[in-house]
Amino acid sequence: MFEPQNKLETLMQAAAQDPGAAPAFYQALMKSEIYILVPEAPVAPGESRALQPQETINVATVDFQGLRWHPAFTSKSRISDYVKEPESCLGAVAADLFAMLPGSNFWLNPSSECQKPLPASEIELITSAKILETIGAPAGRQRRAPRKG
Template sequence: MFEPENEIERMLMRAAQEPSERPAFARALLDADIVVVLVPEGGNIVPGPDGNAIIPEGTKLTLPSATRGEEKLLPFFTAPSRARAWFSGDHIAAPERTRDLFGRYPEASFVLNPGSDYGKEFTPAEVKRLLAGHFEEGAETIRIPAGEQLLLGHPSDVPIELIGALSRELSAVKSIRGAWLMLAARAGHPEQSWMLGVDHAGSWSNVQAAINRAVAGDVLKGRPLDAVPLEGSSLASTLRTGIPIFPAKRGFLQRLFR
């Protein structure tokens, strides 16, 4: 039975039950005070007279790994009790901040509360996405400010699963006339994102809903996706050279090339 001990655990439980709560949890977790397990190498931890741990000189403290199959993940915890429940050996439950932990190991995979009823795994791509300030699991609609540097390119590895999911959902929306996908590198954003340009006639909320349905699973693999309405966008001509999500509708092609 998981009884929440603090606010971040209450947010974790809500996020597990309500997908709409997940962006708020991710944002709060990034700057939350969490706990890591430190294990001694070359010595033993002994309790001092005041109850605090005494670490013998020369003892090295390391982070243990959790495993899933052959993959190693760095564990962290929402409370000292979650750490003690997972690691029963000699250790220190040390305070840490999630942002600092992620920043020190940006290429690592992490797991929150291994062995607990409530936890979450974080891939390296997801860690980078969170550090870049992307907290939404679905697509974000953006407008590119005038003068902002943006590089668009074609991916070396075509995201077949993502394209299939987007094609399935977007082709069912009658107001969408065409959609194209490229990789984008934006100034001030350390990680590349997907850039989806959409030609549509109608409510953008219908487009957004279709995109969010498409990426509801793990098709993004932790990489952010930004969606751009192409009507009046300076990116329109470039994005239309990207990967077509589905064949543009005939009426649109007639207007474009006549």
């Protein structure tokens, strides 16, 4: 059973069950710290460091349905649910990660009971705030909301 560990996870779970909760989830996502795997980053386990200007990093990806996705996590404990060996991760505000990796697909909490694929097209709608127009559209127009895991 998925037990939310922070506000973002609570909103993510609510949005998966009720499309009306999606706007609050998307707004919180943009301001929340999320974590991505950076397997080759020089950092000791349990330690953290800041990225240097213009630093190049290798971000982990997985293949799913013919696309490459960056596994991303809504809390540090979700990482250990996904990988069994210690691995370096980068935590940053989602809006900053999306800007740092434009055109990328992200997959929140893969292998979790509460997960959310975020294809690049959806991230573009989120970062431009057009997603709020799309999901708030009058009846008869397309509505999009987070998918259940």
